[in-house]
Amino acid sequence: xxxxxxxxxxxxxxxxxxxxxxxxxxxxxxxxxxxxxxxxxxxxxxxxxxxxxxxxxxxxxxxxxxxxxxxxxxxxxxxxxxxxxxxxxxxxxxxxxxxxxxxxxxxxxxxxxxxxxxxxxxxxxxxxxxxxxxxxxxxxxxxxxxxxxxxxxxxxxxxxxxxxxxxxxxxxxxxxxxxxxxxxxxxxxxxxxxxxxxxxxxxxxxxxxxxxxxxxxxxxxxxxxxxxxxxxxxxxxxxxxxxxxxxxxxxxxxxxxxxxxxxxxxxxxxxx
Amino acid sequence: xxxxxxxxxxxxxxxxxxxxxxxxxxxxxxxxxxxxxxxxxxxxxxxxxxxxxxxxxxxxxxxxxxxxxxxxxxxxxxxxxxxxxxxxxxxxxxxxxxxxxxxxxxxxxxxxxxxxxxxxxxxxxxxxxxxxxxxxxxxxxxxxxxxxxxxxxxxxxxxxxxxxxxxxxxxxxxxxxxxxxxxxxxxxxxxxxxxxxxxxxxxxxxxxxxxxxxxxxxxxxxxxxxxxxxxxxxxxxxxxxxxxxxxxxxxxxxxxxxxxxxxxxxxxxxxxxxxxxxxxxxxxxxxxxxxxxxx
Numbered sequence: 001x002x003x004x005x006x007x008x009x010x011x012x013x014x015x016x017x018x019x020x021x022x023x024x025x026x027x028x029x030x031x032x033x034x035x036x037x038x039x040x041x042x043x044x045x046x047x048x049x050x051x052x053x054x055x056x057x058x059x060x061x062x063x064x065x066x067x068x069x070x071x072x073x074x075x076x077x078x079x080x081x082x083x084x085x086x087x088x089x090x091x092x093x094x095x096x097x098x099x100x101x102x103x104x105x106x107x108x109x110x111x112x113x114x115x116x117x118x119x120x121x122x123x124x125x126x127x128x129x130x131x132x133x134x135x136x137x138x139x140x141x142x143x144x145x146x147x148x149x150x151x152x153x154x155x156x157x158x159x160x161x162x163x164x165x166x167x168x169x170x171x172x173x174x175x176x177x178x179x180x181x182x183x184x185x186x187x188x189x190x191x192x193x194x195x196x197x198x199x200x201x202x203x204x205x206x207x208x209x210x211x212x213x214x215x216x217x218x219x220x221x222x223x224x225x226x227x228x229x230x231x232x233x234x235x236x237x238x239x240x241x242x243x244x245x246x247x248x249x250x251x252x253x254x255x256x257x258x259x260x261x262x263x264x265x266x267x268x269x270x271x272x
Numbered sequence: 273x274x275x276x277x278x279x280x281x282x283x284x285x286x287x288x289x290x291x292x293x294x295x296x297x298x299x300x301x302x303x304x305x306x307x308x309x310x311x312x313x314x315x316x317x318x319x320x321x322x323x324x325x326x327x328x329x330x331x332x333x334x335x336x337x338x339x340x341x342x343x344x345x346x347x348x349x350x351x352x353x354x355x356x357x358x359x360x361x362x363x364x365x366x367x368x369x370x371x372x373x374x375x376x377x378x379x380x381x382x383x384x385x386x387x388x389x390x391x392x393x394x395x396x397x398x399x400x401x402x403x404x405x406x407x408x409x410x411x412x413x414x415x416x417x418x419x420x421x422x423x424x425x426x427x428x429x430x431x432x433x434x435x436x437x438x439x440x441x442x443x444x445x446x447x448x449x450x451x452x453x454x455x456x457x458x459x460x461x462x463x464x465x466x467x468x469x470x471x472x473x474x475x476x477x478x479x480x481x482x483x484x485x486x487x488x489x490x491x492x493x494x495x496x497x498x499x500x501x502x503x504x505x506x507x508x509x510x511x512x513x514x515x516x517x518x519x520x521x522x523x524x525x526x527x528x529x530x531x532x533x534x535x536x537x538x539x540x541x542x543x544x545x546x547x548x549x550x551x552x553x554x555x556x557x558x559x560x561x562x563x564x565x566x567x
Binding site: 007010011012014015017018019021022023025026028029032081082084085087088092095097100101104105107108110111112113114115116118119120122123125126129143144146147150154179204207208210211214215225228229232233235236240241244247248251252254255259 | 277280281283284285287288289291292293294295296297298299300302303306316368369371372374375376378379387389390391393394396397398399400401402404405406407408409411415445448449452502503505506507508509512513523526527530531536539540543546547550554
């Protein structure tokens with residue numbers, strides 16, 4: 001009996017239940033963001049009023065700006081450091097401290113956020129005591145986010161380099177290209193999908209982080225997740241529903257853009 | 273590339289290495305150091321480990337924080353609670369995720385791509401918001417209770433929020449994609465001719481699953497379990513938002529110790545023990561994966 005590779009009705013049931021479970025809460029949240037009623041669980045008709053209320057919520061607005069700024073800076077920092085680190089791990093088979101380096105690149109992915117946050121805060125407090133620097137606020141959050149962002153970017157860059165055909169680089173070198181030219185014209189374009197998705201991943205992880213930012217921030221900086229968290233601790237809020245919907249739409253566009261860019265890069269690679 | 277030269281190479285390795293040493297390895301050592309200090313009123317709220325005591329340098333280390341953790345059964349129960357919740361979450365994710373991953377692996381072409389995209393999409397959305405979305409559903413007068421009451425299935429609202437049930441649900445919900453992806457990886461790489469051979473030889477579907485498919489996808493099961501188990505143990509947001517007074521998880525205990533009690537040394541000691549507790553499953557999994565590679 002040879003069965004074709006099809007999804008039987010059991011498979012369909014699994015898909016329906018599984019994805020229903022994953023997406024039902026999100027769909028409900030988006031629906032109720034358009035609810036006219038203040039009571040979150042009573043449907044009072046369609047209304048965009050909470051989006052209007054959101055526009056006038058200055059606390060959320062300021063926090064969103066802080067979050068975007070921190071995310072952009074930490075993602076860029078992660079990109080540079082992570083590309084360096086991923087390149088080192090993929091290309092240099094032997095150097096002193098490689099084992100420790102590899103450990104430090106993977107461990108932050110496993111260590112709980114509460115511990116990363118606590119440990120960095122203790123470092124910053126100690127530095128503050130000794131050098132009177134760096135204070136606590138956007139700078140410390142950026143440093144903290146860049147530290148775990150580096151790990152994600154390096155993993156992506158490393159695995160992309162592992163599948164990269166080195167003969168291309170060698171050919172370019174043999175034909176007289178300078179190492180710098182080879183790096184800029186062959187290697188970097190070759191790993192650009194990893195760089196793009198790495199930056200985006202670091203950016204969204206930073207935008208999403210509550211725990212680490214709560215530890216390392218000071219009174220001067222509140223990120224969006226921190227503002228949302230202090231609000232939802234008091235219960236469901238229609239403004240948060242509206243904010244969440246906007247955030248989902250934003251993320252969806254970013255992911256779609258990334259997918260499109262990568263698909264385009266893939267097509268170009270196939271043509272050339 | 274040999275043409276990069278010594279300085280280029282030094283920079284490529286050195287810059288991220290220094291960064292991680294400063295902002296990851298060094299802070300972990302500081303946590304250990306402060307876990308040995310005493311709590312005090314001041315800024316920072318702990319005693320220095322080394323003090324100049326009439327000229328000579330003196331070490332002021334105490335194991336009192338660890339004694340406190342060992343003595344008060346709150347901490348032990350929180351550790352066990354975290355481990356238990358995380359283990360149960362792993363089991364649920366496996367049971368729910370396996371059929372889903374299997375169905376995705378058997379889908380074709382564009383549909384498979386779409387389903388995979390739908391599994392990955394939650395990674396990119398806010399974790400906090402996905403947990404928060406459950407509050408409106410589970411509240412005493414929330415959507416689920418209202419629906420059940422409208423259908424006449426229950427007379428009074430069920431207590432669905434702020435208890436063990438809601439924490440477990442939130443954990444499974446949040447970590448399910450982490451289980452599906454590695455399972456999918458294993459299942460899509462499965463050699464289908466082995467399944468067909470077993471069927472040709474007369475094995476029944478259950479026997480094929482237990483004897484062929486399950487053993488061959490063990491690496492995916494191990495990887496997925498690890499990706500769920502490890503972060504679930506240290507989870508803070510879910511027990512805080514969905515949990516109740518009976519929810520004890522170590523991530524939340526650490527947070528409360530730090531932000532509410534402002535006892536930094538005890539929080540640091542909890543962190544040290546948590547890292548030690550996490551090292552056991554991580555090392556066990558690493559050994560398992562290495563054996564799989566060798567085999």
